[in-house]
Amino acid sequence: MLRHIAESEPLRPGVLAVRLSVEACPVTRQLRQLEQAGHVVRVPDPEDRRAQRAQLTEAGLDAVERMREVRRRGMEAALATWSPEDLGRPAGLFAGSSTTSSGTPRSRSAAAPRPYARHGDLITGAG
Template sequence: MPTPQPPSAPASPEVIEIERALNRITYLSTRARQHNHLMALAGVPLDRAAVALLRQIADSEPLRPGELANRLGVEASHVTRQVQQLQKAGYVSRVPDPDDRRAQRIELTTLGQQAIDRIREAGVRGMQVALSRWSPEELRQLATLFHRMVDDFLAYAVDEDAVQEILAAARPES
């Protein structure tokens, strides 16, 4: 496995192209029109933030709102407001935290699971059409590389957080 380059080293042309492609994918996937089209196909009237929260809850065990905020990289107050709205709409419920009776965790309701299933199904149908000319082997390679890239990004983010904590602890008090 190649050693990571220090941040000061110039980026390779391949990394520059990957970053450009990721920006294009992000732009395409986060456009309001694209989101609205996906929600119409799924028959689910949710905004992007609500969908992101529901996806995170669906992909994990019930979590505390603070844990959800950390995983999504947003402020806890943002998650609290979203959870309140989703709870009123019947998509999530609060359950006691088995580790701390004072705390609560957020879990999907049956309605929330059905909504996420429909959203994912609509997204997969669109992706299936877009990638219909790719061979099964190309799709397997892409999936493998995407998962590897995400894992590396997550590992880098954790390392960056640790470095920032160490630097903050080492700073002299002013």
């Protein structure tokens, strides 16, 4: 949840719930716990004075950075025994994903669908 908040502007709890594909109630409870831990503060929504958005504090940003570092070290440990050839194989596979199975270039829309599309006030995974 912290990562989702860190990677965007302050979010309404409902928008965060949609991004996480969960109901709003658990998000609200989790945000309350994160707020009590000092990782999140609620800020006014500039578009609706009745609503609030969740924003990371310095402590929240530090926590996100620690999580990224743990993931990075875990990936380094997992790949430590891979040969240079093995390490190059996934890169080649990803580089080839810009073409179709027949080798023709994919159109931009087919190769990279938008991760989020606006639907009213909510952001969904539809593209």
